[in-house]
Amino acid sequence: MPSLFSSHRLGELTLPNRTVMAPMSRVRAAPGGLATPSMASYYAQRATAGLIVTEGVQPSLVGQSNPGTPGLHTDEQTDSWRQVTDAVHTSGGRIFAQLMHGGRISHPETTGLQPVGPSAVPGEGSVFTPSGPQPVPVPRALETHEVAEHVRSYADAARRAVEAGFDGVELHGANGYLISQFLSSNANLRTDRYGGSIAGRIRFAVEAAAATVDAVGAARTGIRLSPGGGIWGVVEDDAAELNTALLTELARLDLGYVHLEATAGEDVLLRLRETWPGTLIVSPSMPGGPRPAGMADAERWLELGADLIAFGRGFLANPDLVERLRSGLPLASADESTFYQGGDVGYLTYPTYRHAA
Template identity: 40%
Template sequence: MPNLFDPVTIGAIQAPNRILMAPLTRGRADRDAVPTPIMAQYYAQRASAGLIISEATGISREGLGWPFAPGLWSDAQVAAWQPVTKAVHEAGGRIVAQLWHMGRQVHSSVTGGQPVSSSATATAGQAHTYEGKKDFETARPLELNEIPRLLDDYELATRNALAAGFDGVQIHAANGYLIDEFLRDGANHREDAYGGSPENRIRLLREVAERVISVAGADRVSVRLSPNGDSQGVDDSDPASVFVPAAKALSDLGIAFLELREPGPDGTFGKTDVPKLSPEIRKVFTGVLVLNSDYTTADEAQAKLDEGVADAISFGRTFLANPDLPERLRTGAPLNQDDMKTWYSQGPEGYIDYPALETVDA
């Protein structure tokens, strides 16, 4: 079985190790979703990852409701991402852009319009906005004649990601956001070609993937799924019936890798103790399979590689506080503890000031 520190070919990308940086929303862009210069230093510090998956990045204003999150729909955003990808490459790293449409999780005070989803549903709780927490709003169902426009948004974001210097893209289809809201019957109550049967609910994911592949090539495209239990109020009555065939459809399209977010009972963005589907998905997905959620040690990550379930592991919050995480895992060095208060704040604190080993030892 491969070692966590062995190289791996991920489509068109040659990764020097199997420790990926998971997408981490950090809120350091400006109000126009334009990346700021500080983001180049942040990502370059973490370039020793086998591959960096960028923070979730909006494909459109409609789909981006998180305050100070970045986008990829404007020329200004493309220009501001270019120094970020250049800094990562100069530091020897590789980085793909995660493409995000938040669906019903956005708030009109941020986007300027009513949220859209598969059906007229609302998330329980409150949304983050520039004006503080506000109750989530009821989404309107995405109309059939709007699907082509949505696919165009994904195509433009993909073209912009490549123009910005990213090595590829990841389609965010997890965590209760738009595509996940189409996949799962707890949120999808449609009676047209995009609702009802698992085949129909998978349709939007497949069409988005096909459109993105038409621009970037399958070997530079990946997808993130969260196939196990509730995620921000989105759930399914029979997850295996939709996520296993979804993985098979993505495998048939030849995507470079599939990332599965599998939280345990105390996981973020949903708590679940339902059986994990990664063993079943492994049987039908022939590309690189990446597992994610709450991995913090080399031993627990290596165990998944030894089982043959995963080809690589993506680390999230552990990477947030440890820019040199691969070296810390390799040497067994202690880990920095992240500070939740600065996860989504602006400025350098809790962002680019976590020390690397040489700083600690100096």
């Protein structure tokens, strides 16, 4: 079994350890979806991770889910990210941009546009808007001829990401956002080639991945999935069969990695490990779960066949998480009240471990 602190080859990158900083929304972008100097410092502080995956980055305006999130669909946004990638690389790190199209999880107050989705079915819960939480609205169902535009948005954003200095991109196919909505058995009620059967429901994800591979190369392309996750009201009645079929098709594209959240039973995840021949990242902790992942979770999933282990809240509160895990040092807890409040408090203010004098 590999150690969490052994190296791993990912495409043309050699990761010095097997920790991944998981994508976490922090809503610290400047107006216009621009990356900031504080964002550069935040990611550079955590550059000892084997791989950093950024917060979700919208590939188009209509794809923006929340206020305060960064984009990769304008020249100004692309330019703004160079300070982030330069800072991470100067600090010895490697960084992928997560491309996140919110689909139906958005609001006209945020974008000025009606959200879109595979079908006119709203998500569950409330979404953040500039005026506060609002019920998730009913999206406009995409016409068949429009789907290709949203497939292309991932590829176009991936090109911009590489131009901005990112080492690659991760398609956000998890947690109830657009790709996840197409995979769903209750958010996707389409009767055209993008709906109905499992082959139809996985088509959008496969086309988005294929377009991104064509744009930036397979080794620079990963995808994150949450099998059976049920987030934002998305249901996958047939999670094992659906995700097995999806990974079978994605394997033909030779993606750099698949990133699975532990949102399904272990038997399902192990079946997917058997299906996927390439690098597998596992996030052992459920989104919003009772505790962050720790060393015991990492060792268990490495033993079960994962190649890399993603940590979310652990990296948020511990910029030196790798060294703390390596040395068995205590982990700091994150202050949830600062997750989305903006500013540098609770963002740049978590210190590295201070040894007693």
